Amino acid sequence: WEAKKAGYKLEVLGNATAVCAFNPLEEGWASSSIPMAKRWKLLLSLKSNLYPSAYWNYCKNFYGSLALVPFTQVYLRLILFTIVRWLLPLRVLKQMKELKERILSFNA
Numbered sequence: 239w240e241a242k243k244a245g246y247k248l249e250v251l252g253n254a255t256a257v258c259a260f261n262p263l264e265e266g267w268a269s270s271s272i273p274m275a276k277r278w279k280l281l282l283s284l285k286s287n288l289y290p291s292a293y294w295n296y297c298k299n300f301y302g303s304l305a306l307v308p309f310t311q312v313y314l315r316l317i318l319f320t321i322v323r324w325l326l327p328l329r330v331l332k333q334m335k336e337l338k339e340r341i342l343s344f345n346a
Contacts, residue, residue, distance in 0.1 A: 271328065274320050288312065
């Protein structure tokens with residue numbers, strides 16, 4: 239309703255709920271120059287899709303009695319990745335990413 243009120247043309251497209259322009263990220267977590275402390279601050283903000291209380295409610299509603307497994311799993315992976323990011327210099331991570339892309343393009 240707000241989009242229509244703002245002058246956007248809306249169309250119903252079968253089962254689709256929305257169509258958005260693809261906006262690829264220039265850098266991922268591994269190769270970004272953004273400090274990990276700032277990344278965690280963004281991750282734990284209210285606007286994040288992994289805001290702990292909202293993510294817990296999602297896991298509880300979707301997974302039921304097994305909610306603790308995916309809830310802790312995602313944060314443990316992020317903690318592990320943060321430790322790796324602190325241990326390895328950014329230059330090494332970028333080289334690893336380039337190597338991975340070369341291997342994937344070679345196999346394709």
